[in-house]
Amino acid sequence: MLYTELENVMENFYLCSHLALCAINKNNHVFLSMGHTIPHPLEQSLSKETLATLQERLSQDSLIHHVLEDGRTFTICAINPKYLELGCFVIGPYTTDIHLKNVLPFKPAHCMVHLIDLLYAIGSSFTQTHEEVEEEYNYHVSKAKDYIEIHYAEPITLDALASYLGLHKSYFCTIFKKATKQSFCSYTNMVRVEKSKDLLKEGTDSILEIALSVGFSSASYFNTTFKKLVGMTPIEYRNQNI
Known part of the structure; x- marks a missing residue:
């Protein structure tokens, strides 16, 4: 207790x-x-x-x-x-x-x-109340993760995801961060960066093409986010893994 x-x-x-x-x-x-x-x-x-x-x-x-x-x-x-x-x-x-x-x-x-x-x-x-709340948290967070895993290449908005789950967006943000220790945006970017790594290793598509294919709106945002999470730029990562 x-x-x-x-x-x-x-x-x-x-x-x-x-x-x-x-x-x-x-x-x-x-x-x-x-x-x-x-x-x-x-x-x-x-x-x-x-x-x-x-x-x-x-x-x-x-x-x-x-x-x-x-x-x-x-x-x-x-x-x-x-x-x-x-x-x-x-x-x-x-x-x-x-x-x-x-x-x-x-x-x-x-x-x-x-x-x-x-x-x-x-x-x-x-x-019992605490366990029920935790179970509810886990259910909604698990559904959110599944949704992001399926739709990461598409524009995913907080409003759309909260509506899909049937939750108020502020409540969703609270339980998601409590469970994952990350904001919705940070978690989504992390998934997209992980998906981009395989494409970078293949070495055929341009950085812009890869950025757009995993859901980033621009190459510059992709570069900034990738370096923040991985510690190097997408080009540097590609050069190390080809």
Whole structure:
């Protein structure tokens, strides 16, 4: 789960339950906190040695309730039960003693298992949403690459490609650059330059003919782009590969 997703999960759990919680890494350091005051009550209540012992118990117990002498209770569960190395959630302090409800958030002991189910359900929802978005990114980017591969020799405009994909062009630019680390224009030019290399090696067509055949609008733009990507001019590349 990504850091921002984890933060969103914790925030939503806090809003639903009104229970503060924090995320602890395997070194027993708090790396995310939601609903706590400063100084952090966990650092005042549980030593790192105690946290280490509680984290070790998670390999055997899915849920641990740790009650202090003054009635404060902390509930510990894994961030992801399948990957204990990610660390754990520490929920609390709260109380299961109704007589302390004016001092601490009150939750009956039998409710906590259901609240933990809620926490994991929120986490699952965010993870699924992230995976669905990534799948959508990959689908559209893959279609865009296929389109460029087929139509590289033709004039390809951003408007035309976005329309083909059924996307707003600004959204398409965002997901394409995120996936390829290149802009649409840079990626298209890269494909065209790669296609031109075989034609240059054949050594028969002029530079202008090759430029036009792979989709560049002029020999000068082809020369500039080729040198930028390859580190030499098309003529120099041809001379080295004939």
